[in-house]
Amino acid sequence: MPRFSLPNPGLEDRIPSYEELEKRETEEVDDRPKWDNKAQYMLTCVGFCVGLGNVWRFPYLCQSHGGGAFMIPFLILLVFEGVPLLHLEFAIGQRLRKGSVGVWSSIHPYLKGMGIASMLVSFLIGLYYNSIIALVLWYIFNSFQEPLPWSKCPMTANNTGFVDECVRSSPVDYYWYRETLNISTSINDSGTIQWWLLLCLICAWAVLYVCTIRGIETTGKAVYITSTLPYLVLTIFLIRGLTLKGSVDGIIFLFTPKVEELTNPTTWLDAGAQVFYSFSLAFGGLISFSSYNSVHNNCERDAVIISVINGFTSVYAATVIYSIIGFRATEQFDACFDNNILSLTNAFDLAETSLTRGNYDEVLQYLNSTSPDIVNKLDLKTCDLQNLLSQGVEGTGLAFIVFTEAITKMPISPLWSILFFVMLFCLGLSSMFGNIEGVLVPVEDLKLFPKNWPKELITGLICLVCFFLAFIFVINSGNYWLALFDTYAGSIPLLIIAFCEMVAVVYIYGIDRFNNDIEWMIGHKPNIFWQATWRVISPLIMLVIFLFYLVIKVSEELTYITWDPDYENFPNLAEVLYPGWVSAVIVLLAGVPSLAIPCTALFLFIRNRCRKDDERGLVPSASVASVNGIINNEI
Amino acid sequence: MNENIKQSSLWIIHRCAFPIARMSFGILLLAFNLFLATEWGATAVSHFCFKGSPYAHKVRISLNAALGDQAYVWDECEQFYFQATVAYGMRKSMNKPFNVSDVHICAETKRISFYFVVTNSSDLSKPLPKTAVEEAIRMVRPRFNNAFSLDDRTLEFLGIEPTLAPHSEPSVMVWLIVFGVIMGLIVVGLIAITIIGHRDKIKKTRASKERDEENEDKSLSGIENGISCNPLDGTEGHKNEALYPDDKLTQL
Numbered sequence: 001m002p003r004f005s006l007p008n009p010g011l012e013d014r015i016p017s018y019e020e021l022e023k024r025e026t027e028e029v030d031d032r033p034k035w036d037n038k039a040q041y042m043l044t045c046v047g048f049c050v051g052l053g054n055v056w057r058f059p060y061l062c063q064s065h066g067g068g069a070f071m072i073p074f075l076i077l078l079v080f081e082g083v084p085l086l087h088l089e090f091a092i093g094q095r096l097r098k099g100s101v102g103v104w105s106s107i108h109p110y111l112k113g114m115g116i117a118s119m120l121v122s123f124l125i126g127l128y129y130n131s132i133i134a135l136v137l138w139y140i141f142n143s144f145q146e147p148l149p150w151s152k153c154p155m156t157a158n159n160t161g162f163v164d165e166c167v168r169s170s171p172v173d174y175y176w177y178r179e180t181l182n183i184s185t186s187i188n189d190s191g192t193i194q195w196w197l198l199l200c201l202i203c204a205w206a207v208l209y210v211c212t213i214r215g216i217e218t219t220g221k222a223v224y225i226t227s228t229l230p231y232l233v234l235t236i237f238l239i240r241g242l243t244l245k246g247s248v249d250g251i252i253f254l255f256t257p258k259v260e261e262l263t264n265p266t267t268w269l270d271a272g273a274q275v276f277y278s279f280s281l282a283f284g285g286l287i288s289f290s291s292y293n294s295v296h297n298n299c300e301r302d303a304v305i306i307s308v309i310n311g312f313t314s315v316y317a318a319t320v321i322y323s324i325i326g327f328r329a330t331e332q333f334d335a336c337f338d339n340n341i342l343s344l345t346n347a348f349d350l351a352e353t354s355l356t357r358g359n360y361d362e363v364l365q366y367l368n369s370t371s372p373d374i375v376n377k378l379d380l381k382t383c384d385l386q387n388l389l390s391q392g393v394e395g396t397g398l399a400f401i402v403f404t405e406a407i408t409k410m411p412i413s414p415l416w417s418i419l420f421f422v423m424l425f426c427l428g429l430s431s432m433f434g435n436i437e438g439v440l441v442p443v444e445d446l447k448l449f450p451k452n453w454p455k456e457l458i459t460g461l462i463c464l465v466c467f468f469l470a471f472i473f474v475i476n477s478g479n480y481w482l483a484l485f486d487t488y489a490g491s492i493p494l495l496i497i498a499f500c501e502m503v504a505v506v507y508i509y510g511i512d513r514f515n516n517d518i519e520w521m522i523g524h525k526p527n528i529f530w531q532a533t534w535r536v537i538s539p540l541i542m543l544v545i546f547l548f549y550l551v552i553k554v555s556e557e558l559t560y561i562t563w564d565p566d567y568e569n570f571p572n573l574a575e576v577l578y579p580g581w582v583s584a585v586i587v588l589l590a591g592v593p594s595l596a597i598p599c600t601a602l603f604l605f606i607r608n609r610c611r612k613d614d615e616r617g618l619v620p621s622a623s624v625a626s627v628n629g630i631i632n633n634e635i
Numbered sequence: 636m637n638e639n640i641k642q643s644s645l646w647i648i649h650r651c652a653f654p655i656a657r658m659s660f661g662i663l664l665l666a667f668n669l670f671l672a673t674e675w676g677a678t679a680v681s682h683f684c685f686k687g688s689p690y691a692h693k694v695r696i697s698l699n700a701a702l703g704d705q706a707y708v709w710d711e712c713e714q715f716y717f718q719a720t721v722a723y724g725m726r727k728s729m730n731k732p733f734n735v736s737d738v739h740i741c742a743e744t745k746r747i748s749f750y751f752v753v754t755n756s757s758d759l760s761k762p763l764p765k766t767a768v769e770e771a772i773r774m775v776r777p778r779f780n781n782a783f784s785l786d787d788r789t790l791e792f793l794g795i796e797p798t799l800a801p802h803s804e805p806s807v808m809v810w811l812i813v814f815g816v817i818m819g820l821i822v823v824g825l826i827a828i829t830i831i832g833h834r835d836k837i838k839k840t841r842a843s844k845e846r847d848e849e850n851e852d853k854s855l856s857g858i859e860n861g862i863s864c865n866p867l868d869g870t871e872g873h874k875n876e877a878l879y880p881d882d883k884l885t886q887l
Contacts, residue, residue, distance in 0.1 A: 141810035141817075159799060199814055206821045213828055349744035352699040456832070 005510040014106045015096055018520055021295045032097065033216050035292055040220040042302065044289055047227035047430025048280050049310045052132065052399075055427065058278070059318035060394030061270050063254050066261030071315070073262065073271035078311050081541045082275045084533035085498060087303035087526075088505055089281065093290030094299050095517045099441030100284030103291075107509045113600030114500055115442050118284035120593040121493050122438030125283075127466055128485040129435065130208060131473035132396065133428040134200040136421050138180060139400065141200070143417035150175035151408040169571035172405040177563045180400075184476040185564045187484075188579055191476025198474050205467045208429065212436045212463075213456050216292060219433045226426040226433075231313075233423035234320050237416075241323035244410070246333075250326015251319055253389045265548075272545045277490065278310060282497040285434030288441045298522045300530075321398070328406035329388035336383035343378045395486075396479075399424060436462070483560060488586045492553070493593035495546040500597060502539045511535060558583065683762045684741040684752040690762040691741075691750040692769075693793040698747060701789035709747050713783075714740060718751075720775075720782050725753055725763075728771035732756060769795050 016024075035041040062070045096103045101115030142149055153166035153174065161167075166174035177183050184191050211222040241247045261267050280286065290299065341355050348367060355363055368375050393402050399420075407416045439462060443449065449458050472481050505514055511534065519525045526534075561573035683690045694717075698706040707713070718738040725733040737756050743749040753763045772779065772795055780786050787797035 138810070141813040144813050145809045155799065161799070196810075203814060203818060203821070206818065206825075210821055210824050210828065213825075214832065218828065345746060346695065346748075349746040349748055351745040352697055352747065354745075456829075 005507050005512070008108055008508055008510070011107070011509070011513075014109075021097070025295050033292055034294075035216065036220055038297075040216075040223065041289065041293060042306070043223040043227040044216070044219060044430075044433065045286065045302070045306050046309050047223050047427075048285055048289070048434030049278065049306060050227075050230070050313045051278075051280070051427050051431035052129075052424065053274070053278055054310070054314045055317045055321065055424070056396075056398045057394055058274060058314040059254065059321045060392050060398065061274055062318050063322065063390070064392050065264075065267040065270060066258035067253070068255040068257035069259050069261055070267065070271065073268045074275065074314075075311065077268070077272045077275045077541065078307060080533055080537050081272060082279045082281075082310075083303055083307045084530060084538045085276075085281050085502070086279055086286070086307055087300055087530065088502065088534060089286045090290040090299035090303050091514070091518055091521070092505055092509075093287035094293050094295060094297060094521060097291045097295070099288045099291065099445055100438065101442040101445040103287055104504065105445075107504055110601040110604050111500075111504055111508070111597075112604065113597035114497060114504065115284065115445070116600055117493060117497050117593040117596040118282060119439055119442035120596060121490065121497070122283045122285065122435045123466070124485065124489040124589060124593070126432060126435035126439060127470055128473060128482050128489070129428060130204050130432055130466070131201065131470050131478070131482060133425060133432065134197060134204040134470075134474075135180065135396070135400070136424045136428060137200045137203050138197065139404070140418060140421045140425065143414050143421060146414050148404075148408055148413050148417060149179070150404055151413070154179075165565050168565075170405070172401050172408070173571055175404075176400045181479050182476055183479055183563050185562055185566075186576060186579075187477045187480040187560065187562075187582065189477055193471060193474050194476070194478075197478070198471075201467065201470055201474055205463050205470075208432055208436065209460060209463045211429065212433060212440075213459055215437075215440070215455060215459075216289070219437075223430060223433070226430040229426045230423045233419050234316060236419060238316075238320045238323065240410070240416070241320060241327065244323070244327040246327045246330025247323035248326065249330060249385065250322040250324070250389060253326065253386070254318060254322040269545060269548050272541060273491075273549070276498065276542075276545070277494070278314065279307070280431065280434055282494045282501060283434060284438035284442065288437045289434070296521055296523075300518070300522055300526065321403075324403060324406045326389065328402065328409070329385060329391075331406075331409050332388050333383050333385045336381055340380045340383065343380060344375075347374055347378055396482075480560060480562070484582065484585065485589065488553075489589045491549060492546070492590045495542060495549060496594050496597070499539060499542040499546060502534065502542065506534050506539075558586070681741070684739050684750060686742050686750060688750065688752065690765060691752045692765065692772075692795070693748060693750050695746065695748040695791040695793065696783075696785065697789040697791075698785075701785045716782070720779055721751065721753065721768075721772075724771040724775040724779065725768070728774050729767065765794070773798070 062074075092103055096106050098106060099115070100118040101112060104111040104114040150172045153162040153171050155161070156163055163174070165178060169177075180197075182191075182194050210218070212219055293299070337357060337360070341357070341360065344350070344364070344367065345352065345355050348371075364375070364380075403420060404417065407413050407420065410416050436459075440459060443458065443462065449461075472478065505511075511531070514534075515525050515531075558578040559575050560578055562576050564570065564574045567574040685691065686693075696709065698709065715735065718735045718740065721738045722733045722735050725731070725737070733753070733756055737754050739752045739754065740749050741751075753768050755761045755763060772792055776787070776797065780790055783790060
C-alpha cells in the first residue's frame with residue numbers, strides 16, 4: 001500500500017502538540033465551547049446526519065432499485081465509504097481542535113480553500129433547506145383544523161361548483177401547488193413574494209436563531225427534543241400504520257428483492273450517493289462538533305455507532321413510509337374497484353348487492369359479450385394494486401402530496417398531520433444546526449467580523465442575510481429554484497471536497513502521523529480495515545461516484561418539471577427545458593465552491609511568493625523569553 | 636185456457652224479463668265502459684311514463700350503500716310512501732291539491748330505480764312538465780332525504796343536481812392564530828436567553844474579578860525586584876543548626 005506522503009514543512013508549528021493538548025485538557029484554560037455531556041454530542045451528530053433525506057429519498061430509492069436487494073449495495077457502501085469518512089472527520093476535528101477552515105489550514109496553509117468550499121456549500125444548502133422547513137411550518141399551522149384544508153376542493157366564487165384546477169387534479173395537489181406555493185408555470189415567471197410563505201420563513205429563521213444563538217450551548221439543549229422526537233413519531237406511525245388495511249402490502253412491496261437490479265450500475269451509484277449525502281460529510285459541521293470533544297474521546301466507536309444509527313433510521317423510516325403508502329394504494333384500489341362496480345350496476349340496473357368484487361370478472365365478461373357498446377361507453381379503469389404501489393414519489397412530493405392524502409383518509413387526521421409535520425420539522429431543524437455550525441465557525445476563523453463582536457450578533461447577522469437571500473424561494477417560481485438548488489448546489493462540490501479531504505489527511509498530513517494521533521487519543525492504532533479504506537478504497541469509491549455523476553449531469557439535458565394547468569396531460573407535471581441563463585446559475589452554484597479549493601491555493605501561493613520577494617532580508621523568528629541569556633521555559 | 640197462459644206469459648215477459656235484460660245489458664255496458672276507461676287510462680299513462688320520456692324523471696336508490704345491514708326492503712308500501720312524498724312536494728310548491736294517485740311510477744328495476752311522472756289532478760292525460768317537478772323536488776329535497784333515511788348521494792334524481800352546501804369560511808384564518816402563538820413563544824425564548832446570558836456574563840466577570848483580586852493580593856504582598864519572598868509571619872522559622880551546635884554532629 002502506498003505509504004508516501006507529500007512534503008509538509010512547518011506542520012509541527014501549526015498543530016498543537018500532545019503536551020499542549022494534555023495541558024489544555026487538564027487545566028481547562030481553553031475558552032473553546034465544550035459539550036455538557038456525551039449524549040448531547042451524539043444526539044447532535046445523529047440529528048445532523050439524520051435528516052429529511054432519510055425519510056423521503058431513501059424509501060424511494062429502495063423501492064425503485066429492487067426493494068430488499070437495494071440493502072446490499074447500501075450496506076456495502078455504508079461500510080466502505082460512510083464509516084471511514086466519518087471516522088476521519090471525527091478524528092481530525094478532535095485532534096486539531098478547530099473548525100473546517102482551521103483544520104485544513106493547519107494541515108497546509110494552501111488547503112484553506114477546502115474550508116472555504118465547505119462553508120460555501122453549507123451556506124447554499126442551508127439557504128434552501130430552511131425554506132423547506134418554512135413549508136413544513138405552513139402545513140403545521142394549517143393542521144389545526146378539522147377537516148384538513150387539503151381534504152376537499154374549494155368552491156368557486158358563486159358556489160356553483162368546485163374550482164376547475166382542483167377537480168382536474170386532486171385536492172392535495174391543488175392545495176400544494178396553488179394554495180401553498182401559488183406556483184407559476186415556468187422559472188422565468190418570477191411573480192411576487194407570497195406573504196404567507198414569507199411569514200413562515202420568518203418563523204423558520206427565528207426558531208433557528210433562537211436555537212443556535214449561543215452555539216452548542218443552546219443547540220446542545222435543543223437536540224434533546226429535535227433528535228429524539230422523530231423516532232417517537234416514527235414508532236407511533238408504525239403502530240398506527242400496521243393497524244390500517246393494506247399497510248403490510250406496502251411493506252412487503254418495499255422489501256421484495258429484485259436481485260437483477262444489482263447488475264444495474266445506476267443502483268450502485270445511487271446507493272453510494274445516498275450514503276454520502278445522508279452522512280452530511282464534507283459540510284464541515286461534523287469536524288466542528290468533534291473538535292468540542294475531550295481529546296481522548298473514542299472517536300472510532302462514535303463513528304461506528306452513528307453510522308449504524310443512520311443506516312437503521314433509513315430502513316426504519318422506509319418501513320413506516322411504505323406502510324402508509326400501502327394503505328393509500330389500497331384505498332385508491334378499493335375506490336377504483338368500487339367505482340367500476342357502481343358504474344356497471346347503474347348502467348345495467350342490476351340489484352345493488354349482486355355485483356361484488358368476487359364475481360366482478362365473470363359478470364364483466366358476460367356483460368361485455370352481451371352488450372359491449374354500453375360497457376365501452378362506461379370507460380372502466382383497470383385497477384392494479386401493484387401499479388399503484390409502484391408509483392414511487394420522492395422529495396417534497398412524497399411528504400406534501402402523497403402522505404397528506406393518506407393522512408386525510410385516517411380517522412382523527414389533524415392529529416396525524418401535526419405529528420408528521422412536527423417530525424419533519426425536527427428532522428430538518430437538527431440538520432440545520434450542523435449547517436449553521438458549518439457556516440459560523442469558518443466565518444469566525446476567517447476573521448470576517450471584528451473580534452469584539454459578540455457571538456449572538458454574528459449569528460443574528462448570518463441568519464438575517466440568509467433570510468433575505470431566501471426570498472427567492474417564496475416567490476411564485478420559488479419551488480423551481482428550490483429544485484435547482486437541491487440538484488446542483490450540493491451534489492458535485494461535496495464529492496470533490498470529500499475526495500480532497502481524504503487525500504489531504506492521508507497524503508499531506510501523513511497517514512503515519514494520523515495513526516499515531518489516533519493511538520494517542522483513543523489508545524490503540526486503527527486496524528487494517530481503516531488503513532485500507534482510508535488509503536485506497538474510500539478515495540477510489542469517491543472518485544468513481546464523482547466521475548459518474550459528472551458524466552451523467554453534463555450529458556443530460558437540463559430539464560425541470562413544471563405545474564402547468566394548460567398542459568395537455570395535466571395533472572401530470574410537464575417536463576420543460578431550462579432557459580439559457582439557468583446554466584450560468586448552475587455553474588455558479590456548483591462551480592464556485594468547487595473552484596474555491598484550487599483558486600485559494602493559487603491565491604495564497606502567489607501572495608507568499610510576492611511576500612518572499614519583498615521581505616528577503618528579514619528572517620522570521622519567534623521571540624523567546626530569557627533572563628540573563630538563560631532561556632528558562634518555566635517563566 | 637191457452638189464451639190465458641199466452642197472455643200471462645207475455646205479461647211476465649213485459650214486466651220482468653225485459654227490465655232484467657235491460658238491467659243486465661246496462662250492467663254489461665257499464666262494465667265494458669269502465670274496463671275501456673281504465674285500459675285507456677293505463678295506456679294514457681304509459682304514453683308518457685316510460686324510459687326516455689320527456690316528462691319522466693329517473694330515480695335511483697342505493698339502500699345498501701346508505702344503510703348496509705339495516706337496509707329496509709323496497710316494497711309497495713315504500714313505493715306508496717315515495718308517491719305520497721312527491722305529492723306532498725308538488726302540493727307545497729304549486730299550492731294545488733295533488734294526490735297520491737297523481738304520481739305514476741313505471742319501469743322499476745332490481746337496482747331499485749324507476750321513472751315517475753306527475754299528472755294534473757283534474758286531467759289524467761296532461762302530465763306536468765319536468766321543470767315544475769324539478770322545482771318541487773328541489774324545494775323539499777332535505778325532507779325527502781330524511782323521509783327515507785338517505786342522502787343526496789344514495790337517493791338520486793337523475794337530472795336534478797343537488798345544490799352544494801357553501802363552505803363555512805372561518806372568520807379568522809386558523810393558521811394565523813397558530814403562527815402568532817409560535818412567534819410569541821420564540822420572542823419570549825429569545826428574551827429569556829438574552830437575560831440569562833447577560834446574568835451569567837455578569838456573574839462570570841464578578842467571579843473572575845474577585846479571583847483576580849485574590850491573586851493580586853497574594854502576589855503583591857511579597858514581591859521585590861520580581862523575586863517573591865514569603866513573609867515570616869505566617870511561617871515557622873527554620874532552626875539554624877550552626878548557632879546551636881549539636882554534640883551529636885561535631886564530635887572531635
